[in-house]
Amino acid sequence: MLQKPIPDFTETELWVVRTTLKERYGKDIPIELAEAEVMLGGEIGLAWCPTLWWFAKGASFAIIKLGEKSYRPIFSYHPETQIGTGTDVYDEIGDAIVDVLQVEADHMRKQKQKLKELQAKAGNKPSSPDDSDDSLTPLFWGD
Numbered sequence: 374m375l376q377k378p379i380p381d382f383t384e385t386e387l388w389v390v391r392t393t394l395k396e397r398y399g400k401d402i403p404i405e406l407a408e409a410e411v412m413l414g415g416e417i418g419l420a421w422c423p424t425l426w427w428f429a430k431g432a433s434f435a436i437i438k439l440g441e442k443s444y445r446p447i448f449s450y451h452p453e454t455q456i457g458t459g460t461d462v463y464d465e466i467g468d469a470i471v472d473v474l475q476v477e478a479d480h481m482r483k484q485k486q487k488l489k490e491l492q493a494k495a496g497n498k499p500s501s502p503d504d505s506d507d508s509l510t511p512l513f514w515g516d
């Protein structure tokens with residue numbers, strides 16, 4: 374059975390991603406078009422899927438297009454540890470990008486809190502003013 378090619382990202386989808394990233398970070402974030410080999414299951418098996426990739430605040434992000442109006446967002450601080458949103462597939466790219474940005478912001482906030490707790494237990498203070506500066510990883514909209 375021949376697989377129908379997965380369509381590339383549309384100009385509207387790219388606009389949604391660029392606009393959301395600019396709102397989140399307060400500046401234009403370059404996005405790259407790529408392809409990712411993804412296990413789609415069933416008769417299809419592995420497939421090459423159009424992917425948007427960007428890097429911000431120490432994390433790599435990707436939105437993989439699995440089909441028409443079908444997206445999977447992930448982020449990672451290291452290639453061997455990909456983190457998803459808890460939702461396998463989104464049918465709106467706007468929902469996919471907002472959720473992955475929110476999950477990453479929550480993850481970073483939790484990591485900073487753990488570090489502060491460990492430092493407090495050890496009686497250590499932050500080694501520089503930047504260590505306690507939450508502006509390095511901005512809180513999400515409205516936080």
